[in-house]
Amino acid sequence: MGFSIGIVGKPSCGKTSFTNAACMTDFPVGSYPFTTIKANLGVTHVRTVCACRDFNVEDNPQNSICIDGIRLVPIKLIDVAGLVPGAHTGRGMGNQFLDDLRQADVLIHIVDASGGLDAEGQEVDAGSYDPIDDIRFLEEEITEWVLGILHKDWRRIAGRVRTEGAKMDELLLEKLSGLNIKRKHILKAIREAELKVETADKWSEEEIRNFASFLWRTAKPIIVAANKIDRPGAEDNYERMKMEFPNYFIVPISALAEKALKDLARKNMIKYIPGSADFEILNPDSFKAAELDQLEKIKEHILKKYGGTGVQNILDRAVFDFLHMITVYPVHDSNALTDRDGNVLPDVYLVPEGTTAKEFAGYIHTDLMESFIHAIDARTKMRISDKHELKDRDVVKIVSAKGTK
Ligand SMILES: Nc1nc2c(ncn2[C@@H]2O[C@H](COP(=O)(O)OP(=O)(O)OP(=O)(O)O)[C@@H](O)[C@H]2O)c(=O)[nH]1
Numbered sequence: 356m357g358f359s360i361g362i363v364g365k366p367s368c369g370k371t372s373f374t375n376a377a378c379m380t381d382f383p384v385g386s387y388p389f390t391t392i393k394a395n396l397g398v399t400h401v402r403t404v405c406a407c408r409d410f411n412v413e414d415n416p417q418n419s420i421c422i423d424g425i426r427l428v429p430i431k432l433i434d435v436a437g438l439v440p441g442a443h444t445g446r447g448m449g450n451q452f453l454d455d456l457r458q459a460d461v462l463i464h465i466v467d468a469s470g471g472l473d474a475e476g477q478e479v480d481a482g483s484y485d486p487i488d489d490i491r492f493l494e495e496e497i498t499e500w501v502l503g504i505l506h507k508d509w510r511r512i513a514g515r516v517r518t519e520g521a522k523m524d525e526l527l528l529e530k531l532s533g534l535n536i537k538r539k540h541i542l543k544a545i546r547e548a549e550l551k552v553e554t555a556d557k558w559s560e561e562e563i564r565n566f567a568s569f570l571w572r573t574a575k576p577i578i579v580a581a582n583k584i585d586r587p588g589a590e591d592n593y594e595r596m597k598m599e600f601p602n603y604f605i606v607p608i609s610a611l612a613e614k615a616l617k618d619l620a621r622k623n624m625i626k627y628i629p630g631s632a633d634f635e636i637l638n639p640d641s642f643k644a645a646e647l648d649q650l651e652k653i654k655e656h657i658l659k660k661y662g663g664t665g666v667q668n669i670l671d672r673a674v675f676d677f678l679h680m681i682t683v684y685p686v687h688d689s690n691a692l693t694d695r696d697g698n699v700l701p702d703v704y705l706v707p708e709g710t711t712a713k714e715f716a717g718y719i720h721t722d723l724m725e726s727f728i729h730a731i732d733a734r735t736k737m738r739i740s741d742k743h744e745l746k747d748r749d750v751v752k753i754v755s756a757k758g759t760k
C-alpha cells in the first residue's frame with residue numbers, strides 16, 4: 356500500500372485522537388504535551404465510487420473493500436510527536452522526528468481551532484490563543500526541516516554542478532528521493548522560486564530557503580483540519596482561518612465526535628457510516644439519558660451543521676480533490692474483469708491524475724513497466740498505448756513481454 360498521510364501539529368492539538376478516530380486504533384491520547392513521542396502508524400480508508408457499479412458486477416476485492424458499490428481504498432496515517440516553534444533549534448522534541456514523514460504524500464495539519472492551547476500545547480483559557488499563528492509557525496518549521504536536509508550536502512552538490520557540470524536536478528533527486536520527492540517536484544520548486552539549475556552554486560541562503568519552502572509545498576502539501584470544532588469559539592476561529600488563508604484547504608473537524616460515534620457503532624448501539632451526517636440509534640434503552648443528550652448535541656452541533664465530523668471527509672478530499680488522485684483497477688482477464696484466481700475487480704490503485712498506462716504498470720511492478728507492450732481498456736476492449744492517460748475507475752489489463760497482470 357503506497358499512499359500515506361502525515362499527521363502534524365503542535366502538542367495536544369489532537370493528532371493521535373484524529374488517527375485513532377480514522378483508524379480505530381487505541382494509541383495513547385492525553386491533555387498534556389508530548390503524549391506521543393514515537394510515531395504511530397495506522398491504516399484507514401478513503402472512499403470512492405467502485406468500478407463494479409459501471410460494469411454492474413459483483414466484485415471480490417482483495418487489496419481493498421467494497422460496501423454497496425463504494426470502494427474503500429486503504430491508506431496509511433503517520434501520527435508524529437508535537438511540533439513547537441523553534442523546533443529546528445532543538446526546542447520541544449526538535450524536528451528530527453519529522454523524518455518519520457519521509458514517505459508521506461500529503462500532510463494534514465491538525466489545529467486546535469478552539470484556541471485553548473498555547474504555541475507549546477499547554478492549556479490556556481479557551482479562545483485566548485489565535486490558531487492562525489499555528490499555521491504560520493508550523494510552515495516555518497517544515498521549511499527548516501527540509502532546509503536542514505538540503506544543507507547537509509549542499510556544498511558538495513553545488514560544487515559538482517560547478518566543477519563537473521553535473522545536473523543539479525539529478526543530484527537533488529538522488530538526495531531527496533528518500534523523502535518521496537520526485538523530479539517533477541524539484542523542477543516545479545525551482546521554477547516557482549525563479550531560480551536557475553545551472554547556477555545552483557551561487558544560490559544565496561535566502562534562495563535556498565525559498566526553494567526549500569516551494570519544494571515541500573509541492574511534494575508534501577498541507578491541508579488544515581480545524582479540530583475541536585465541537586468546542587466554544589472554534590467556529591469563529593475556523594471562519595477567521597478561512598478568511599486569512601483563502602487559498603488553503605481547511606476542513607472543520609471533531610476527532611472526538613468521530614471516535615465516539617465509531618465506538619458506539621462498533622458496539623452495535625448505533626448505525627453510523629463514517630463520513631455521513633447522520634446516525635441511527637439502534638436500541639435507545641441501552642443508553643443513559645445523559646448519553647442520549649450527548650448524542651443529540653453531536654447531531655445538532657456537528658453533523659447537521661458541518662455535514663459530518665469531518666474526519667472521513669478530510670481524508671477523501673485530501674486524496675481526491677486536493678491531490679487529484681484517481682483509482683485504477685488492474686485485471687488479468689479484461690472480459691471477466693478478474694485476476695488469475697477469478698476474483699472480480701480484485702485490486703485498486705490510487706495514482707495521480709495524468710498517469711499513463713505504462714506508468715501505471717510501474718506502480719504494480721517495475722518489471723511490468725520495463726516489459727510493457729500495451730494495455731487493454733476493459734470498458735472498450737481496445738488496445739491502449741504506453742502514453743495513454745488513464746481515467747478514474749479505468750479497468751485495464753497490462754500486456755507485457757513477461758506476461759500479464
Ligand atoms: N473537545 C475535543 N477535544 C479533543 C478533540 N480531539 C482531541 N481532543 C483532546 O485533546 C487532547 C489531546 O489529544 P491528543 O490526540 O493526545 O493530541 P496530540 O496532538 O496527539 O498530542 P501530542 O501527542 O502530545 O502531540 C486530549 O485531551 C483529547 O481528548 C476534539 O475533536 N474535540
Ligand SMILES: [Mg+2]
Nearest residue numbers: 370371390391
Ligand atoms: Mg499524540
